[in-house]
Amino acid sequence: MAAHQITEEKKRPSHNKYAISCTILASMTSILMGYDIGVMSGAALYIKEELRITDVQLEIMSGMINLCALVGSAMAGKTSDLVGRRYTMVIAGVIFFAGALFMGLAPNYTLLVFGRFIAGVGIGFALVIAPVYTAEVAPASSRGFLTSFPEVFINLGILLGYVSNVAFSKLPHHLGWRFMLGIGAVPSVSLAVVVIAMPESPRWLVMQGRLGEAKRVLGKTSDSPQEADQRLADIKNAAGIAPECHDDVVKVNAHKSHGEGVWRELLISPTPTVRHVLIAVLSINFFQQASGIDAVVLYSPRIFETAGIKTAEQKLLATVAVGVVKTLAILVATFFLDKLGRRPLLLSSHGGMVISLLLLASGLTVVDHHMKDNVPHWAIVVCVAMVLFYVAFFSIGSGPIVWVYGTEVWPLRLRAQGASLAVALNRVTSGVIGMTFLSLAHAVTTGGAFFLFAGITAFSFILYYLILPETLGKSLEETASLFGSLTGWKAAAKELEMKNKAERGPQV
Numbered sequence: 001m002a003a004h005q006i007t008e009e010k011k012r013p014s015h016n017k018y019a020i021s022c023t024i025l026a027s028m029t030s031i032l033m034g035y036d037i038g039v040m041s042g043a044a045l046y047i048k049e050e051l052r053i054t055d056v057q058l059e060i061m062s063g064m065i066n067l068c069a070l071v072g073s074a075m076a077g078k079t080s081d082l083v084g085r086r087y088t089m090v091i092a093g094v095i096f097f098a099g100a101l102f103m104g105l106a107p108n109y110t111l112l113v114f115g116r117f118i119a120g121v122g123i124g125f126a127l128v129i130a131p132v133y134t135a136e137v138a139p140a141s142s143r144g145f146l147t148s149f150p151e152v153f154i155n156l157g158i159l160l161g162y163v164s165n166v167a168f169s170k171l172p173h174h175l176g177w178r179f180m181l182g183i184g185a186v187p188s189v190s191l192a193v194v195v196i197a198m199p200e201s202p203r204w205l206v207m208q209g210r211l212g213e214a215k216r217v218l219g220k221t222s223d224s225p226q227e228a229d230q231r232l233a234d235i236k237n238a239a240g241i242a243p244e245c246h247d248d249v250v251k252v253n254a255h256k257s258h259g260e261g262v263w264r265e266l267l268i269s270p271t272p273t274v275r276h277v278l279i280a281v282l283s284i285n286f287f288q289q290a291s292g293i294d295a296v297v298l299y300s301p302r303i304f305e306t307a308g309i310k311t312a313e314q315k316l317l318a319t320v321a322v323g324v325v326k327t328l329a330i331l332v333a334t335f336f337l338d339k340l341g342r343r344p345l346l347l348s349s350h351g352g353m354v355i356s357l358l359l360l361a362s363g364l365t366v367v368d369h370h371m372k373d374n375v376p377h378w379a380i381v382v383c384v385a386m387v388l389f390y391v392a393f394f395s396i397g398s399g400p401i402v403w404v405y406g407t408e409v410w411p412l413r414l415r416a417q418g419a420s421l422a423v424a425l426n427r428v429t430s431g432v433i434g435m436t437f438l439s440l441a442h443a444v445t446t447g448g449a450f451f452l453f454a455g456i457t458a459f460s461f462i463l464y465y466l467i468l469p470e471t472l473g474k475s476l477e478e479t480a481s482l483f484g485s486l487t488g489w490k491a492a493a494k495e496l497e498m499k500n501k502a503e504r505g506p507q508v
Contacts, residue, residue, distance in 0.1 A: 016139055019146060019221040025198050027149035028191055029089050029126040031278040032096045032313050034157020035164075035184050036065060036119060038323060041298050042165025043177040050174050051109050055438045061113055062298050063434025065120040069427040072124020076260075077420030079125070083436055085133040085201040088125060093192030096122030097185045104182020115181075124189070127495035128423045132416055135407035136201040139223050139231075143408060144337030148330070148400035151205060155330045155395060158297060159323035162505040166316050203412055206235045212248030226368020236413040262417045274414065280468055281406045284346075285422045287460035288402045289354055292453030293394050295437040296387060297322070302438070306446045307367055307383035318384060325388045329395035341472040342401050343464070350461040356393055360386035365447035402426070409479050451499035 040062055048058055057260070080088040099119025106112035130150040136147040164183060168176045204222070205214035215232055233243060241250060270278060290404035296303065300322050301315040309315055336345060363382035370376065410418040440449045469482040469490075481495075487497075 012334060016142065016223055017222055017493045022137050022198050022221065023146040023149050025194055025311055026085075026089060026133045026137075027153045028187075029092050029130050029195070030150040030153040031157035031160070032092070032119075032126055032184065032188055032191075033069075033123040034154035034159075035187075036123065036157075036181075037165050037294065037297050038158035038161020039180045039184070040065075041300055041319060042162065042169065042313050043076075043180040044298075044300060044317075045183030045312060046169075046173045046177040049113070050177070051112075053109055055442075057109065059435045061116060063294075063431045063436075064113065065116045065123065066294070066427045066431035066434055068117045068431075069124035069127060070424050070431070072121040072126075072428055073128045073420050074124070074424040075121075075420075076128035076400070076423075078131050080132065080204070080208075080416045084204055085129055085136070086195055086198055087406025088129045089133070089195045090123050090192045091196070092125035092129065093121075093188045094122070096189040097124065097192070098122075100182055100185035101186060104178045104185065106178075119184075122428060123356075124423065128416070128420045131403040133201050136402075136415070137199075137217070137221050140226060141155075141223055142338055143332060144342065144404050144472065145334050147404040148334045148337055150403045151395075151400040152327075152330050152334060155323075155327040155399070158314070159320075162316070162320045162323040169312070169316060169349060193264060198229045198427050199309070202231070203235050203415075203439045205233075206239050206241065207252065207412070209241075209252040210248075210251040211236070211241070211245070211250060230482075235412065251408070262414055263369050266414060266418060266421065273480055273484040274411070276467075276486055277409050277411075278419070279421045279486070280483070282425055283403050283460070283463055283467070284398075284405060285426040286429050287350075287456065288398050288465075289426055290453075291350075291394070291398065291457045291460070292433060292450065293356070293391070293398075294430045294434050295449070295453070297326075298434050299437055300387065303364075303387065303446065304384065306364060306441075308380040312417075322387060322391055326391040329362065330393040330399055333396040336396075337400065337404060338472065342405050343468060343470045343472050346401045346405075346464055346468070347396040347397075347461060349393050349401075350457055350464065352393030352473050353390055353398065354385045354454055354458045354461065356390035357450050357457060360390060361447045361450035361454060362472040363447075365445065368445050368447055382508050405468070405471065408474075409483065411480055418455045422487060425468060457481055 028318070042487070044058055044062055047061070053061070056368070072092070076088055086148065096119050099115050099117070099122055102115025102118055103112055104115075106115055122181060127150075131147055135143060135148045161180075164180050170176070171179060199217045200213070202214040202217040205211075205217065209231075213237070215228070218228040218231050219225065222231060236245070239252070265274060266278065300319045303311075304315045304318045309318060333345065355443060360383060361483045363379050363386060366376065366379040367383065370379075370484075406422050407415065407419050437449065440452075444452070467486050469479075471479050471482065474482070
């Protein structure tokens with residue numbers, strides 16, 4: 001029997017193609033945010049020139065979209081509990097479409113900022129719902145791989161934004177930046193239409209009492225019928241539905257199915273498990289942005305200028321190199337998340353980021369202490385190389401794991417609104433970095449700003465090592481047993497591993 005089971009497992013495909021298709025479609029909504037961040041880095045050069053705005057106005061315009069995403073992310077959790085994960089993605093696409101049109105047609109700075117506000121709300125919706133949907137559809141065997149897709153598409157969007165900068169930079173300046181921003185309306189409409197063809201999240205269906213539909217979706221997105229049955233049983237247990245209930249439609253408590261009372265459980269009277277999850281998820285969302293990644297992505301042309309690269313064309317081409325390296329690194333990371341685990345990749349990522357930031361800060365400081373026309377060539381090479389190494393290290397761990405870890409550790413009832421809270425913090429931190437980086441660089445030099453980011457990232461490395469359990473291979477319902485004690489989670493992980501080994505029995 002055991003040998004037969006091993007044979008069957010060998011025949012089983014490594015990844016469920018239907019689940020991959022669903023997660024790709026859902027994750028493509030994340031491309032909207034990536035495109036906006038990437039395209040703004042180049043468009044800002046021409047916007048500043050045409051609209052004659054100050055560095056402070058440029059900071060506000062560039063970084064405010066992340067603060068505006070706070071509005072969308074705050075609404076997304078409740079909205080997705082009410083209308084479902086699918087239709088929340090449609091809402092995200094429609095809102096971003098309106099924002100992109102406003103930005104592309106804006107005749108002045110005020111309307112441009114208003115367009116960025118609207119687009120930011122759409123981005124907030126997309127950032128919350130894509131990882132939540134993906135985590136709820138993906139089987140445990142490939143959840144890390146599939147849940148990292150939103151970060152893959154964010155990076156692809158950034159790269160497309162950089163390419164758009166180069167492509168439209170040949171147009172007259174008053175048209176070039178408008179095409180760069182306005183073209184983002186095209187994919188948003190396409191995505192809103194395509195999402196309708198996706199199945200709804202099985203966990204949301206169970207929360208609505210629609211067990212028959214949930215069973216059909218789980219049958220398509222699981223690696224085996226046995227896994228589908230086990231996933232359904234786990235979700236029913238988490239939703240408070242009796243195991244012996246096999247009706248297609250059951251009546252559920254509307255208080256639970258619509259996400260009511262969740263904020264009290266999250267913030268006012270959390271259990272030890274929820275408190276540990278909350279600290280872990282908020283930490284990785286805060287430090288992902290506090291490491292300075294958006295300062296590099298948004299202001300890479302400025303950083304390259306500070307490092308000694310002069311012409312606009314050279315700065316844009318160097319920025320495209322950043323996008324290429326960032327995208328390639330995230331593609332590599334997706335294939336190791338379900339092999340190496342979350343902790344090793346996250347710790348390696350932050351360790352590499354600390355070293356890269358320190359060397360980048362040192363190189364920029366050397367450049368700053370030389371006359372602009374007498375900058376050592378090696379210092380320029382170090383600065384450019386460390387920017388590329390920094391974004392590569394970010395993308396192999398911190399980038400994707402925030403979305404993977406930040407959705408898979410929440411209890412079912414708290415998942416949508418817990419993820420909403422985490423993304424809100426992520427976007428606020430990103431917005432603050434984006435809206436203050438130029439002023440910070442003026443105050444303490446660009447090198448000094450990156451020394452600060454290096455110190456923050458080093459602190460996050462220590463914190464992650466101490467409080468984050470490994471979730472590789474655990475079901476979404478099993479992960480709850482790993483949380484509850486910031487210092488005792490390692491013992492809980494050992495206990496769960498021994499329990500799983502005992503249940504599997506002797507291996508042949």
